[in-house]
Amino acid sequence: MQNNFNENNVLKHIEIIKKYIPNLDSFLNKGASEEDLNSLEVFIGQKLPESFREFYKIYNGENEKYFGFMFGYGLLSIQEIIGELEFNKSFINHRSEYEQNIFSYEFAVIKEKYFFEGWLPFAQDGGGNFLAIDFQPAEKGKLGQIINFGRDEDVMYVIQTNFESILKLLVEKLRNGICVIVNEDSDHYYLECCNNFFIENDYYKNIKMHPKIIHLYKNRNSLLSASLKKEFEIPEICTFHDYKKVFNKLSYSFNNKESLNILPYLVNLRELRFNCTEIKDLSFLSDLPLLKILVFQSKSIDISKINNLKYLQSLTINETEINDFCVLSDCKELTSLEFSSMRNLDLSPLKECKKLAYLEISHSKIVDFSTLSDCKNLKKLSLSHIEQYNLDVIGQIESLLELEIYNLEVKSLSFLKNLKNLERLEFKVVEDGNYFVIGELKNLKEISCTYPAFLEVRKILGKKVRYTLRNSTTKQQSDEFFEFCRSI
Numbered sequence: 001m002q003n004n005f006n007e008n009n010v011l012k013h014i015e016i017i018k019k020y021i022p023n024l025d026s027f028l029n030k031g032a033s034e035e036d037l038n039s040l041e042v043f044i045g046q047k048l049p050e051s052f053r054e055f056y057k058i059y060n061g062e063n064e065k066y067f068g069f070m071f072g073y074g075l076l077s078i079q080e081i082i083g084e085l086e087f088n089k090s091f092i093n094h095r096s097e098y099e100q101n102i103f104s105y106e107f108a109v110i111k112e113k114y115f116f117e118g119w120l121p122f123a124q125d126g127g128g129n130f131l132a133i134d135f136q137p138a139e140k141g142k143l144g145q146i147i148n149f150g151r152d153e154d155v156m157y158v159i160q161t162n163f164e165s166i167l168k169l170l171v172e173k174l175r176n177g178i179c180v181i182v183n184e185d186s187d188h189y190y191l192e193c194c195n196n197f198f199i200e201n202d203y204y205k206n207i208k209m210h211p212k213i214i215h216l217y218k219n220r221n222s223l224l225s226a227s228l229k230k231e232f233e234i235p236e237i238c239t240f241h242d243y244k245k246v247f248n249k250l251s252y253s254f255n256n257k258e259s260l261n262i263l264p265y266l267v268n269l270r271e272l273r274f275n276c277t278e279i280k281d282l283s284f285l286s287d288l289p290l291l292k293i294l295v296f297q298s299k300s301i302d303i304s305k306i307n308n309l310k311y312l313q314s315l316t317i318n319e320t321e322i323n324d325f326c327v328l329s330d331c332k333e334l335t336s337l338e339f340s341s342m343r344n345l346d347l348s349p350l351k352e353c354k355k356l357a358y359l360e361i362s363h364s365k366i367v368d369f370s371t372l373s374d375c376k377n378l379k380k381l382s383l384s385h386i387e388q389y390n391l392d393v394i395g396q397i398e399s400l401l402e403l404e405i406y407n408l409e410v411k412s413l414s415f416l417k418n419l420k421n422l423e424r425l426e427f428k429v430v431e432d433g434n435y436f437v438i439g440e441l442k443n444l445k446e447i448s449c450t451y452p453a454f455l456e457v458r459k460i461l462g463k464k465v466r467y468t469l470r471n472s473t474t475k476q477q478s479d480e481f482f483e484f485c486r487s488i
Contacts, residue, residue, distance in 0.1 A: 009051070009164055010051050010054045010055050010058075010164065010167065011054075011058075013164075013167040013168060013170070013171055014055075014058060014059075014167075016171045016174075017167075017170060017171060017174065020174040020175075020181075021174075021181060021191075023189075024069075026065075027062060027063065027065055027067035027069065027189070028059040028060075028061070028062055028063065028067070028069065028075065029059060029060045029061050029062065029063055029077055030059075030060065031056065031057040031058045031059060031060055032056045032057060032060035032077070032078045034057075036060070036078045036079075037053055037056060037057070037078065039078075039082075040078050040081065040082065043082055043085070044085070044120060044135070046120070046135045049133065049144055049162060049163045049164075051162065051163045051164035051167070052122070052133065052163045055163070055167065056078065059075070060077045060078055061074075061075050061076050061077025061078070061079075061080055062074050062075045062076075062077075065189075066126070066190065067189065067190055067191060068190045068191040068192070069123075069191060070122075070123035070131055070166070070170070071170065071173065071179060071191070071193045072125070072179075072190075072191055072192055072193045073123035073124055073125050073129075073130075073131055074123060074124055074125070074126065075122065075123050076121065076122050076123060076124060081120065081121060081122060084121050084124070084130070085117075085120075085121070088115040088121075089115075089117065099112060099113055099114050099313075099335075100292065100293060100313045100314040100335060100336050101154055101271075101293070101314075102114060102153075102154055102155075102156065103154065103155050103156065103250050103270045103271075103292065104138060104156050105155050105156065105157050105158075105248075105250070105268075106140070106158065106268075107140070107268065107270075107290050108138045108139045108140040108141075109137065109138055109140045109141040109145075109158055110134065110137060110138055110141055110145075110147050110156045110157075110158065111136065111137070111138045112138075112156070112292075113149075114149075115149065116136065116149075117136075118134065118135045118136025118137075119132040119133070119134055119135070119136075119147070119149060120132055120133040120135060121149075122163075124150075125150075127150075127151065127152065128150050128151035128152070129148065129149070129150030129151055129152050129153055130148070130149055130150050131146060131147070131148055131159065131166075132146070132147055132148075132149060133145075133146060133163060134146070134147050141158070142158075142161055144161070144162045144163070145158045145160070145161055145162070146158070146159045146160045146161070146162065146163065146165070146166050147159065155250060173193070178193060179191055179192070179193050180192055210247075210267040210268075212264060212265050212267050213240075213243055213244060213247045213265060213267065214240070216243065216247065216265045217240060217243045220234070220243075223261070224261075224262070225258065225261075227258065228258065228259070228261065228262055232246050232247075232262070233246070234246060247265050247266060247267065248267070248268050249266055249268065249269060250268060250269065250270045250271060251269070251270065251271040251272075251273075251293075252266055252269055252271070252272055252273075253272075253273040253274065254273075254274050254276070255274060255275045255276055256276060256278075257276060257278040257279060259274070260279075260284050263284055263287055263288060264284075264287040266288070268290065269288050269290065269291060270290055270291060270292040270293065271291070271292060271293040271294075271295075272288065272291055272293070272294055272295070272296075273293075273294075273295040273296065274295075274296050274297075274298075275296070275297040275298075275318075276296075276298060277298055277299040279296075279298050279301060280298075280300065280301055280302065281301060281302040281304075281305065282301065282302065282303055282304075282305040282306060283305050285305045285306065285308060285309060286305065286308055288309075289308070289309070289310075289311075290311055291309050291311065291312055292311055292312060292313050292314065293312075293313065293314040293315075294306070294309070294312060294314070294315050294316070295314075295315075295316040295318075296316070296317060296318070296320070297317075297318040297319050297320060298320050299320070299321065300320065300321040300322075301320055301321075301322065303317075303322055303324075303325075303327055304324070304327050306327050306328070306330075306331060307327050307330035307331065309331070310332075310333065311333060312331055312333060312334060313333050313334060313335045313336060314334075314335065314336040314337075315328075315331070315334060315336070315337050315338070316337075316338040316339075316340075317338070317339055317340070317342065318339075318340040318341060319340065319341040319342075320342070321343070322342070325345070325346040325347075325348075325349050326349050327349075328349040328350060328352075328353065329349035329350075329351075329352035329353070330352075331353060332352075332353070332354070332355070333355060334353045334355060334356055335355050335356060335357045335358065336356075336357065336358040336359075337350070337353075337356060337358070337359050337360070338359075338360040338361075339360070339361045339362070339364050340361075340362045340363055340364065341362070341363045341364060342361075342363075342364040342365070343364070343365050344365060344367050345361070345364050345365060345366045345367060346366075346367045346368070346371075347366060347367075347368070347371045347372055347374075347375075348367075348368065348371045348374070350371070350374065350375050351371070351374035351375070351376075353375075354377060355377065356375055356377060356378060357377060357378060357379040357380065358378070358379065358380045359375060359378055359380070359381050359382070360381075360382040360383075360384075361382070361383055361384070361386060362382075362383075362384040362385055362386075362407075363384070363385045364385075364386060364387070365386075365387040365388065366386065366387075366388070366389070369386075369388060369389050369390050369393055370390065370393050372393050372394065372397070373393045373394075373396040373397060375397060376397065376399060377399050378397050378399055378400055379399060379400065379401045379402065380400070380401060380402040380403075380404075381394065381397065381400055381402070381403055381404070382402075382403075382404040383404065383405050383407075383408055384404070384405075384406065384407040384408070385407050385408075386408060389408065391405070391408075391410065391412075391415045392415045394415055394419075395415035395416065395417070395418045395419065396418065397419070398418055398419060398420065398421065399421065400419050400421065400422055401421055401422060401423045401424065402422075402423065402424040402425075403419070403422060403424070403425055403426070404426040404448075405426065405427050405428075406426045406427055406428050406448070406449075406470055407428070408427075408428075409428075409431070410427055410428065410429070410430050410431065411430070411431045411432060412430065412431070412432050412434065413427075413430050413434065413435060413437050413438065414434075414437055416437050416438065416440075416441065417437050417440060419441065420441070420442070420443065421443055422441050422443060422444055423443050423444060423445045423446065424444075424445060424446040424447075424448075425438070425441075425444065425446075425447050425448070425449075426447075426448040426449065426470065427448075427449055427453065428449065428450050428453070428470070428471075429449070429450050429452055429453050430453065433456070435453070435456045435457050435460055436460060438457055438460055438461065439460040439461060444461070444464075444465055445465055445466065446465055446466045446467075446468070447461070447465055447466070447467055447468075448467075448468040448469075448470050449467075449469070449470060450469070450470060450471045451469055451471060451473050451477050451481065454467055454469060454481065458484070463487065463488045466485075466488070467481070467484075467485060469481060
């Protein structure tokens with residue numbers, strides 16, 4: 001991981017850091033023992049980088065004052081690292097639906113996960129975001145690279161190649177004034193960074209210019225219209241670096257056909273959204289091989305080219321006439337699918353989408369509702385204003401964790417008896433008034449329903465689950481509901 005490691009380098013970096021932070025020892029804990037470091041290695045099943053071990057022998061995280069040693073992020077102790085790993089592992093399987101919106105800025109360098117067991121968090125911002133050592137990088141990544149991840153980190157970057165390099169970066173940022181010590185009051189000091197420096201000041205500089213962007217830059221006066229230049233905020237005089245920042249976009253939305261001219265140059269594009277009735281086919285997608293999210297609305301469109309998107313994970317189609325859905329069977333990586341205002345919706349190809357975990361259908365007519373039972377790996381299903389449905393079919397999808405059928409007329413909840421894994425249920429009211437099957441759902445954690453349904457379910461489940469109301473209520477009903485919830 002670090003073939004040229006020199007113990008003196010870590011000591012040298014710390015000595016320089018102390019010149020800028022003279023009272024550093026008062027903010028950080030004394031070093032960790034060999035036993036502590038060995039126990040961390042056993043816990044993660046990985047050998048720690050030597051530079052990490054040497055640094056933590058000197059400083060084992062921050063004390064209760066929270067200084068923000070790592071560019072404003074608080075340095076975690078060995079014990080806190082293990083605690084964060086245990087906490088994240090506890091809900092790792094419940095975050096898959098968010099992962100479609102997470103991108104590695106450089107494709108296939110970092111695994112696009114909400115949390116991954118191969119990451120070792122060593123600094124945090126107190127809000128669920130971390131800096132980490134990556135022990136299991138993606139195909140093009142490097143073992144030991146330093147990355148960001150967390151609740152608010154939709155885009156993930158390689159900040160430095162290893163732990164020693166991030167200490168060197170801290171020294172550099174202290175020298176040039178990007179990181180400064182702030183004295184909030186006589187008892188509280190913290191390290192503040194003036195901007196998101198590791199992205200803006202360092203990262204773009206290290207990204208190689210794609211040949212397509214070079215071509216666009218050289219021909220910028222003839223290839224781009226004035227409106228597109230304005231949209232992308234391209235000045236008349238700009239450098240390669242300016243173009244690189246603009247055209248390494250990960251997400252783009254448009255509503256006019258002219259924007260198709262720019263798509264071939266968005267070489268890193270991962271998310272595309274458009275609403276344009278003039279577009280009749282998706283042939284332009286051949287220029288966007290890395291696309292992960294596609295959302296569109298058009299009057300009528302040929303979607304056959306979708307099968308070229310081998311990394312596509314999320315697809316949303318709104319108010320669009322489509323005659324042939326067979327191409328969806330080729331979308332092997334699809335995890336999320338949404339349809340809205342569709343006629344003659346054919347779900348039969350979805351049985352080939354083995355990774356499909358989230359399906360939402362609203363204001364649509366399904367050709368054959370029974371084909372829904374072929375989606376054996378669904379974790380979340382949301383149905384709203386559907387024509388001609390049979391809820392018994394849903395009862396065959398035993399993998400479901402979440403079910404939303406609020407805007408459907410439900411005669412009976414008996415179909416729920418096979419959904420033993422269900423954790424969240426959203427519905428309106430049941431015509432037969434029988435809610436007892438809900439009591440058999442041992443994994444149920446949350447129910448969202450109308451106030452009359454809440455009164456019935458409360459008799460069965462009491463305070464075992466969380467409740468939310470989905471309809472308007474009187475003040476008396478609202479007061480009674482919130483008083484009950486506060487007692488849970």
